[in-house]
Amino acid sequence: MIEVKNLVRTFKSGDRTIKPVNDVSFELEQGTLASIVGKSGSGKSTLLSLLGALDKPTSGDVVVNGVSLASMPDGKLTNYRRRDIGFVFQQFNLIPNLSAVDNVMLPMEFSGMRKAARAERARQLLEQVQLDPDKHVRRINRLSGGEQQRVAIARALANEPKLILADEPTGNLDEQTGEHIIELLSTLSRDHNTTILVVTHDRALANKTDRRFRLQQGRLTEEPVRTRATAALTG
Amino acid sequence: MSVLARSVGNAFRNKVRTAAVVAVLAVAIGLALAMLVANQAVTGKVAELNASVGTVLTVNPAGGQGFEGGGEPLTSAQATTAAAVPNVSSVVGTKALRLRNAAEIAAEAASGRTGQGGPGGQSATSVTTSLTAAVDAGTLGNRNQASTGTTGSTASGTGTTAAAPAFSLPITATGIGAEVDSTGKALQLTQGTGLGNYTAASTGALLGTTLAEKNGLKVGSTFTIQEKTFTVQGLFDAGTAFGNNALYVTLPTAQTLAALPDELSTMIVTVNSMENVDAAKTALQAALGSGKADVTQGQRNLETAVSSLDSVKNISFIAFVAALGTAGLIILLIMVMLVRERRREIGVLKAIGAPNRTIGLQFVLEALVLVALGSVVGAAVASLASGGIASALISSSSSTTAATGQRGGPGGFPGGQGGPLGGASQLLTSVTASASPGVIAAGIAAVFGVAIIGALVPALLTARIRPIEVLRGE
Structure with missing residues (x-):
């Protein structure tokens, strides 16, 4: 379970103080698929960084399964990111001179998984995100944007994290692949009890999540959505 | 892919730059090794001279x-x-x-x-x-x-001169x-x-x-x-x-x-x-x-020879340390440049859970790959150039000493044995600097030691990079 308590993040810009995240509080049960929508610059990515322990809040706290991130030293935050978090960045942030499979293997290498095991899992994950097998060993800079997006998603799934934070995960994908990724994320949250929080402009994706939040000028409000059960009944 | 394999791959990421870095490192390492070889050769010769005729006194009846x-x-x-x-x-x-x-x-x-x-x-x-x-x-x-x-050849009493037998x-x-x-x-x-x-x-x-x-x-x-x-x-x-x-x-x-x-x-x-x-x-x-006795020092000019060789020894040692330091500095600057260039990549690695030590190790190993390549080329350069460098150092040193001697300054010696230094100059030029595997190995070990120190600083810099700082740009 994730509890976000009065989270505030401010930045100085000259004489002005900007608050991209302003007193945000919410809770997510384990296995929830949630989305955050909002205009560009509304603080969505900043909020994801705070939840993923990439950044520290100005005030407030994020509590994951009863453990406060605010009081965690840097070394434990690294462990938390490695073990419990899967990131899908908007710009993919893959290592350009490594192959697709090597990129997916990286988080598993940092976790100490044996080489053969991580190679096998990386291959399976790349198949799950529908990357052609002949492109598994191709360097990242020789893959299209959509292919890189799929590799980034596979990398986020590598260590079977409890929480996946995805920034526009379907932004660079065609409709059919996007649908597949939405289905994959939905399956993960449902069958593997993985909490998934996606930042998206994709209405189709937002409509398929269990909970939908809107971030406006740093403040978070929840919008009503159809549940997955309702959506299944009404089509 | 292991850290080592990733480091080797990174070392060849930009082949033109890698070639340039290896060439610069090879010059510095080659110079360091050549100086070490010259230093060892001269040290050996000084020991040999000190142990031989240079320490001999002759005592004759007064x-x-x-x-x-x-x-x-x-x-x-x-x-x-x-x-x-x-x-x-x-x-x-x-x-x-x-x-x-x-x-x-x-x-x-x-x-x-x-x-x-x-x-x-x-x-x-x-x-x-x-x-x-x-x-x-x-x-x-x-x-x-x-x-x-002792060769009185005149026969006495005959008034004639007899032919002297062959002496x-x-x-x-x-x-x-x-x-x-x-x-x-x-x-x-x-x-x-x-x-x-x-x-x-x-x-x-x-x-x-x-x-x-x-x-x-x-x-x-x-x-x-x-x-x-x-x-x-x-x-x-x-x-x-x-x-x-x-x-x-x-x-x-x-x-x-x-x-x-x-x-x-x-x-x-x-x-x-x-x-x-x-x-x-x-x-x-x-x-x-x-x-009752006259004590003389047979080959006094050997002192000058040893003094010259000592100068060469000191110069070559200082040059070795300087070249070693230069190699370390090159590594330091190159790795600082690489760390700055790859800040975003380092941030990504940290974001996905890479520990600081893994990232630091990756950069140190990358530096060692470059140093290994530089050492191979540098050792080849040293094996070819060490003799010439040693000769140049020795001839430079002996000509300086000779010039001092000709001016009549302290330490100068009169001519007489074919030059101001006489036999000493022959001893100086008889120093042969050959690049023995042991000396080259010791030199390369020193180079690697300095390279690790040079690479550690930028590697430690990576620990200060916070992932959000480099990812916020997106």
């Missing part, structure tokens, strides 16, 4: 030298006194004899000519031998004999207390063995190569001195025609042949190190008395 001059002969008691002087590591006594061919003396006696008187007080040690000198008297020999009054030079026989020549250098035996115990009487002898050849002798052959039979136990090469017209016997043998059992012609005194030669010389002169 007023006499060889078969010239006068004064009182040296004695075994004085050798004991010399051995007790501080810093003296050994004292070897010699007894020189002048051998003349027995048949020639008999012919001279028959013709009524005067025998060998010889100048100075040591002519009494002239003895007969069956050997014939290997050097022809020639113009110089006959002139020298004439000037010393042959005497042969120098030296009794020695150790297997060294009269300057203290080890005898270079070309055949046979030494005489074993040089402090005991023996019938063995060591002959110069030309003397043996002239008399048709080889190892095992016999000849006579004072009608006593000696066996040739070895042949030596002194390197000169005069030196090879000589023979060596043990010291007691020579003293017995001369019938002067306690007498020495010279003493060869070896001092424990070059630094102590001056002090030992003064102490030795004081102990023996200036009226």
Whole structure:
């Protein structure tokens, strides 16, 4: 379970103080698929960084399964990111001179998984995100944007994290692949009890999540959505 | 992919830059290794010089030298006194004899000519031998004999001038207390063995190569001195025609042949190190008395040679350290540049859970890959260039010393032996710098040590990078 308590993040810009995240509080049960929508610059990515322990809040706290991130030293935050978090960045942030499979293997290498095991899992994950097998060993800079997006998603799934934070995960994908990724994320949250929080402009994706939040000028409000059960009944 | 494999891959990420970095590193590493090789070669040579003739003092009777001059002969008691002087590591006594061919003396006696008187007080040690000198008297020999009054060639009472029989030079026989020549250098035996115990009487002898050849002798052959039979136990090469017209016997043998059992012609005194030669010389002169013995330092100019080599040693060591430091600095700057260039990548690795030590190790290993490549090329450069660099350093150093000597400044030496440094310059140029695998390996180990230090700084810098700072840009 994730509890976000009065989270505030401010930045100085000259004489002005900007608050991209302003007193945000919410809770997510384990296995929830949630989305955050909002205009560009509304603080969505900043909020994801705070939840993923990439950044520290100005005030407030994020509590994951009863453990406060605010009081965690840097070394434990690294462990938390490695073990419990899967990131899908908007710009993919893959290592350009490594192959697709090597990129997916990286988080598993940092976790100490044996080489053969991580190679096998990386291959399976790349198949799950529908990357052609002949492109598994191709360097990242020789893959299209959509292919890189799929590799980034596979990398986020590598260590079977409890929480996946995805920034526009379907932004660079065609409709059919996007649908597949939405289905994959939905399956993960449902069958593997993985909490998934996606930042998206994709209405189709937002409509398929269990909970939908809107971030406006740093403040978070929840919008009503159809549940997955309702959506299944009404089509 | 492991950290090592990723580091190797990163090292070749930009091939043009990698080639440039390796080339610059190779120059620095090559220079460092060449300087180390030169340093080792010169250090070896200095040790060799210090351990050899550069530390030898010669003691002669006051007023006499060889078969010239006068004064009182040296004695075994004085050798004991010399051995007790501080810093003296050994004292070897010699007894020189002048051998003349027995048949020639008999012919001279028959013709009524005067025998060998010889100048100075040591002519009494002239003895007969069956050997014939290997050097022809020639113009110089006959002139020298004439000037010393030993070749009276006018037959008395007849008023006529008889033709003088052919004159042959005497042969120098030296009794020695150790297997060294009269300057203290080890005898270079070309055949046979030494005489074993040089402090005991023996019938063995060591002959110069030309003397043996002239008399048709080889190892095992016999000849006579004072009608006593000696066996040739070895042949030596002194390197000169005069030196090879000589023979060596043990010291007691020579003293017995001369019938002067306690007498020495010279003493060869070896001092424990070059630094102590001056002090030992003064102490030795004081102990023996200036009226009884003259103490001389045979090859004084060796001090200058060693001093020059010491300068080269210091210069090469400083250059080695400087080149090593340069290699470390190159690595430091290159890795700082790479860390700055890959800040975003480092941020991503941290965002997905890479520990600081893994990222730091990756950069250190990448630096070591570059250093390994630079070392391979640098070692090749060093093996080719070390000899030339060492020669250039030595010739530069010796010409500087020579220039000082010509100006008459301190440490300068007069000409006379073919140049301001005389034989010392030959010693300087005889230094050969060969890149031995051991020295190259030690040098490369030092390079790797410096490279690790150079790479650690940028590697530690990666720990300060916070992922959000580099990812916020998106």
